[in-house]
Amino acid sequence: MSVGAQRGLASSGQKHIAEILHPLSAADESLSPGPDVTVTAGGDKEAGLSNGTPVDTPSPASASSLFNRLQLDDDIESDPRDYYDSTETRDLFVTVDDPKKHVSTMETYITYRVSTKTTRIEFDLPEYCVRRRYQDFDWLRIKLEDSQPTHLIPPLPEKFVMKGVVDRFSEEFVGTRMKALDKFLKRVADHPVLSFNPHLNAFLSAKDLNKRQGLALLTKVGESVKHVTGGYKLRARPPEFCAMGEYLDTFSQKLGTIDRIAQRILKEQSEHLTELRDYGAVYSNWTGSEGELQRPLEGVASSVSTCCGAMDELCENMGQDFLPVLREYMLYIESMKNVLKKRDQSQAEYEGRLEAALLRKQEDRTPMPPEVERCQDKVECFNADLKADWERWQSNKRQDFKQLLGGMADKNINYYEKCQAAWESLINVLQDKQTEDQTSETD
Numbered sequence: 001m002s003v004g005a006q007r008g009l010a011s012s013g014q015k016h017i018a019e020i021l022h023p024l025s026a027a028d029e030s031l032s033p034g035p036d037v038t039v040t041a042g043g044d045k046e047a048g049l050s051n052g053t054p055v056d057t058p059s060p061a062s063a064s065s066l067f068n069r070l071q072l073d074d075d076i077e078s079d080p081r082d083y084y085d086s087t088e089t090r091d092l093f094v095t096v097d098d099p100k101k102h103v104s105t106m107e108t109y110i111t112y113r114v115s116t117k118t119t120r121i122e123f124d125l126p127e128y129c130v131r132r133r134y135q136d137f138d139w140l141r142i143k144l145e146d147s148q149p150t151h152l153i154p155p156l157p158e159k160f161v162m163k164g165v166v167d168r169f170s171e172e173f174v175g176t177r178m179k180a181l182d183k184f185l186k187r188v189a190d191h192p193v194l195s196f197n198p199h200l201n202a203f204l205s206a207k208d209l210n211k212r213q214g215l216a217l218l219t220k221v222g223e224s225v226k227h228v229t230g231g232y233k234l235r236a237r238p239p240e241f242c243a244m245g246e247y248l249d250t251f252s253q254k255l256g257t258i259d260r261i262a263q264r265i266l267k268e269q270s271e272h273l274t275e276l277r278d279y280g281a282v283y284s285n286w287t288g289s290e291g292e293l294q295r296p297l298e299g300v301a302s303s304v305s306t307c308c309g310a311m312d313e314l315c316e317n318m319g320q321d322f323l324p325v326l327r328e329y330m331l332y333i334e335s336m337k338n339v340l341k342k343r344d345q346s347q348a349e350y351e352g353r354l355e356a357a358l359l360r361k362q363e364d365r366t367p368m369p370p371e372v373e374r375c376q377d378k379v380e381c382f383n384a385d386l387k388a389d390w391e392r393w394q395s396n397k398r399q400d401f402k403q404l405l406g407g408m409a410d411k412n413i414n415y416y417e418k419c420q421a422a423w424e425s426l427i428n429v430l431q432d433k434q435t436e437d438q439t440s441e442t443d
Contacts (some may be wrong), residue, residue: 014274093117094189096182099174100131109133110174112181116204122196128205128313134159136209139182143199144188151194152339152393153329154187156180157324162270176320180328187396193385235351237344238383244390245340259326266318273311280304299429306422310415317411325404329397336393343382352376 098113138157144153157180167173179322188194202209237245283301287294353372361368 003004090190091119092189092195094185096178098184099178108169110169114185114204118339122201123205125205130204132203134177134181136203137184139209140188140199140203141184144194144197146195147199148194149342150339150382151191152336152386152389153194154184155328156184157328157333158331172320175326179320180324183328191392237347240387241340241343241383245302245337248333248336248340252330255326255330255333259323259330262318262323262326264425266315266323269311269315270320273308273315276304276308276311280308296426296430296433299426302425303422307419310418314411314415317407322404322408325400329400332393336390339386339389343379343386346375346379346382350379 017064082157093116095115096112097115099110099114102109102111105127111131111133114130114132116123118126134156138159141153141156144151157177188200191247280301283297283304290297350372353369353375357369357372
């Protein structure tokens, strides 16, 4: 049975990030060792893939930059691998916004407005507006995982935060979570299969969600699969899926390193900003006791204040835009690994049933049981869906990292331009003061 496939940083840490970004490509080359290498389920190398897709040429001898590996070019939107862009017709639009805090005697929580516009016949109305809390989004993701096990489900932002470290009701935290929930829902709504899931329909349109329905049956099904595959060891994972796993491991390590360095940079920038504000305040206070130097001192204080504002914007971008994307993709990696594990379980189930059937056939020549063919069809379906979602994930990753790194560069350029303009304005003040002093001496 065949199935159809469905872009510098403003601190001393700049060098460290560059060192991480560049060798990522060298590590990535391990993902595409060449057509003559194979990989078995035990980890022995057999076949190499670039970004987890088959290649026909050997890997280049020299390491390319991260920008090249992620294909951050001007024609990224026309990448032939982004086939979904040309085949999908968007008819479902969702937005998550307007967070509100609810306080009751039992608990305090945040809800978000989920707005939907659609022309699909599966919906009774063209527009919906409901309020959902985090646990409702979590319910939806669990339902999608259970009902669409062969597909990659986008990750949600992490539910739990460390008490005393992050205030989960602060405006900054709620705003960051809202953006993450909006991205999650948009990714689901843009998916050619997940967007038609009835649980998504209910999430977007129903006033009240029946969160208990269907859990018992799905749990039993999952346990039955574990029982069948529990005593069977997978013979060999297909090469393309081995390469996917290797790519995810390397990508996860690099993202983790970048995340740790970026957090240190953010901490250093925040500490520098605190000192810079105290530094500017000294000049402001000094003006009261130095009448002749009042204008130059005020100029210095103004320049420092401008630099403080620019640094504050840079820190905000790092904390609210850069780091969350890295974290999202680390969670994405875990989701992809889970789907790969499910695929392996499906393959193990098929191989186990096939082996048992062949043994019985040799003994009493019984016909091949129909469940063997059904297991084979399930594996083929898993393979096709996973490959399609892998291509879609790679397409999203290229676009997201182009936007991320480009935005980071723009923010740093903007920071240095503001600082330069501030200090150049001080030079004009000092020159005017010098001219006044020379005129006074002449008179």
